[in-house]
Amino acid sequence: MATTVADVMVATLKASGVRRVYGIPGDSLNGFTDALRRAGEITWEHVRHEEAAAFAAAGEAGLTGELAVCAASCGPGNLHLINGLYDANRSRVPVLAIASHIPEDEIGSQYFQETHPQNLFQECSVYCELVSEPEQMPRVLQIAMRTALARSGVGVVVIPGNVFFADSPVSAKAVPIRPATSVIRPDENSLAAAADVLNSAHRITILAGAGCAGAHQQLIELAGALQAPVLHAFRGKEFVEYDNRFDVGMTGLIGFSSGYRAMEHCDTLVMLGTDFPYRPFYPYGVPVIQIDVRGEQIGRRVPVDVPLVGTVKDTIDALLPLIAAKTDSAHLDRMTAHYRRARTRLDRLADERRGRSPLHPQAVAAAIDRLAADDAVFTADVGTPCIWAARYLRMNGRRRLIGSFNRGSMANALPQAMGAQASQPGRQVVALSGDGGVAMLLGELITLRQQQLPVKVVVFNNGALSFVELEMKAAGIVTYGTDLDNPDFAEIARATGLFGARVEKAGELDDALRAAFGHDGPALVDVRTDRHELSLPPKLTYGEIKGFTLYATRTILSGDGTELVDLAKSNLRDLEIE
Numbered sequence: 001m002a003t004t005v006a007d008v009m010v011a012t013l014k015a016s017g018v019r020r021v022y023g024i025p026g027d028s029l030n031g032f033t034d035a036l037r038r039a040g041e042i043t044w045e046h047v048r049h050e051e052a053a054a055f056a057a058a059g060e061a062g063l064t065g066e067l068a069v070c071a072a073s074c075g076p077g078n079l080h081l082i083n084g085l086y087d088a089n090r091s092r093v094p095v096l097a098i099a100s101h102i103p104e105d106e107i108g109s110q111y112f113q114e115t116h117p118q119n120l121f122q123e124c125s126v127y128c129e130l131v132s133e134p135e136q137m138p139r140v141l142q143i144a145m146r147t148a149l150a151r152s153g154v155g156v157v158v159i160p161g162n163v164f165f166a167d168s169p170v171s172a173k174a175v176p177i178r179p180a181t182s183v184i185r186p187d188e189n190s191l192a193a194a195a196d197v198l199n200s201a202h203r204i205t206i207l208a209g210a211g212c213a214g215a216h217q218q219l220i221e222l223a224g225a226l227q228a229p230v231l232h233a234f235r236g237k238e239f240v241e242y243d244n245r246f247d248v249g250m251t252g253l254i255g256f257s258s259g260y261r262a263m264e265h266c267d268t269l270v271m272l273g274t275d276f277p278y279r280p281f282y283p284y285g286v287p288v289i290q291i292d293v294r295g296e297q298i299g300r301r302v303p304v305d306v307p308l309v310g311t312v313k314d315t316i317d318a319l320l321p322l323i324a325a326k327t328d329s330a331h332l333d334r335m336t337a338h339y340r341r342a343r344t345r346l347d348r349l350a351d352e353r354r355g356r357s358p359l360h361p362q363a364v365a366a367a368i369d370r371l372a373a374d375d376a377v378f379t380a381d382v383g384t385p386c387i388w389a390a391r392y393l394r395m396n397g398r399r400r401l402i403g404s405f406n407r408g409s410m411a412n413a414l415p416q417a418m419g420a421q422a423s424q425p426g427r428q429v430v431a432l433s434g435d436g437g438v439a440m441l442l443g444e445l446i447t448l449r450q451q452q453l454p455v456k457v458v459v460f461n462n463g464a465l466s467f468v469e470l471e472m473k474a475a476g477i478v479t480y481g482t483d484l485d486n487p488d489f490a491e492i493a494r495a496t497g498l499f500g501a502r503v504e505k506a507g508e509l510d511d512a513l514r515a516a517f518g519h520d521g522p523a524l525v526d527v528r529t530d531r532h533e534l535s536l537p538p539k540l541t542y543g544e545i546k547g548f549t550l551y552a553t554r555t556i557l558s559g560d561g562t563e564l565v566d567l568a569k570s571n572l573r574d575l576e577i578e
């Protein structure tokens with residue numbers, strides 16, 4: 001049998017170390033899936049919605065740092081990939097999407113299922129090309145893979161179904177595409193300019209992001225030399241927080257006060273591998289030094305005085321010898337003391353409320369943290385699960401935390417957990433899901449069973465789109481359209497063939513989590529949590545404060561005073577957090 005274009009594509013993937021492809025087949029993709037079947041080795045990870053395929057690939061790539069692959073059939077099939085691909089691209093993880101297309105000779109005729117995928121995927125990719133000639137393959141595939149790896153994003157190959165079946169040119173070779181490693185750091189002048197600023201500063205604060213991956217030692221050394229408190233953006237948490245006596249917590253809308261204060265009180269800010277987006281949280285009028293391997297990122301959020309283009313690791317290595325170590329630790333001591341107070345308060349919220357019912361989500365997250373494995377992979381849904389993950393999951397350099405932190409899409413936790421689990425089958429993977437989030441891609445519970453992925457799903461079942469309620473309250477709007485009338489998700493899990501447990505009272509929580517975590521297969525724990533738990537950002541602007549008051553007034557006017565009383569009862573303690 002002649003070698004087809006699809007055969008060469010599969011051989012290229014195989015040679016490059018790809019071990020699985022997530023997706024759903026369909027006529028235009030059949031040439032590819034058939035080549036996978038014939039070649040063996042690469043597994044077909046069958047999902048129930050293509051969005052989950054893309055999120056799973058993003059989860060795998062986020063965990064392993066290696067290229068992950070998803071595929072979908074033409075029109076609606078590959079359109080379903082799009083939200084997960086946006087997530088991968090915004091999280092800057094290497095993902096290849098094979099988007100099959102209608103037959104080449106039908107393009108432009110409004111044929112059945114016709115779209116223009118190379119336009120649709122443009123914005124969520126670093127490379128997106130249409131293949132119309134067998135001779136383009138495997139070169140276009142290789143370029144897509146190389147670009148995805150080199151630019152840490154999504155490469156899309158759009159390919160009409162008939163081209164998969166075409167004979168491959170004899171010259172076509174399956175060349176392995178592997179990531180390259182480099183040392184990337186600024187030149188001497190740039191480093192000297194940064195050292196000048198740092199050597200004359202007295203209260204330096206470091207804002208650290210996901211670009212600190214692999215640079216923990218350098219981060220700690222820099223913080224030590226500068227006597228600088230280190231706060232993190234959400235994606236930096238897993239790389240920054242552990243074994244770090246300079247840690248002052250997280251900033252941002254779901255962060256807490258000490259992170260905010262550390263930026264507010266500095267006289268120089270050093271940004272390390274972060275694209276923290278919320279401008280009102282940045283300090284005003286102080287010199288800023290920003291290190292980022294992507295030069296185009298620098299200065300996007302705050303004016304930057306010294307741009308340093310390089311990896312955090314290589315740049316700090318080069319910068320440290322130029323820095324005169326500081327001895328005055330007043331700023332550091334003040335900020336870390338503030339952090340300890342904030343941390344104690346947050347821990348108290350998780351502890352003292354453990355006896356209550358419905359459960360307080362802090363206690364649920366703290367229990368997950370206590371009972372999960374030392375090297376667990378956590379995924380957290382956008383919505384309040386993100387808040388509880390940020391505040392109560394303790395990182396240690398071995399645990400991982402994956403979310404839709406830049407894209408901010410709901411329903412990410414379950415499919416990202418699928419990708420994490422498929423790529424590392426022996427590892428404990430725990431999804432912290434919202435009830436809204438889990439319902440959005442509920443069909444993927446079936447994937448857990450079919451693909452035998454022993455993911456542990458913990459549903460924060462608060463009967464609401466609670467995070468949106470919080471936003472509405474902050475904006476002075478009466479909550480509307482946020483009720484969720486849920487079934488018992490544990491029963492659904494059991495009907496699907498998973499282990500399922502429902503937790504109504506705090507006393508049942510630990511046993512249910514232990515049983516789920518110890519279960520040799522997929523498991524779901526549905527925990528009824530308090531809907532009115534509120535997490536206020538550390539800095540409320542005047543408008544937001546006014547909004548909150550307005551919310552109170554309008555809620556009373558709308559005749560729903562009980563809700564306000566519940567809210568106040570639930571949150572009296574939180575409101576005390578400065």
Ligand SMILES: Cc1ncc(C[n+]2csc(CCOP(=O)(O)OP(=O)(O)O)c2C)c(N)n1
Nearest residue numbers: 383384409410434435436437464465466467
């Ligand atoms: C796909 C998508 N739709 C809508 C939103 C807006 N949104 C952000 S959080 C949220 C609520 C999430 O609800 P749930 O999963 O129940 O979590 P909760 O906040 O209640 O804990 C919504 C609707 C979004 N981010 N993504």
Ligand SMILES: [Mg+2]
Nearest residue numbers: 435436464466
């Ligand atoms: Mg909810």
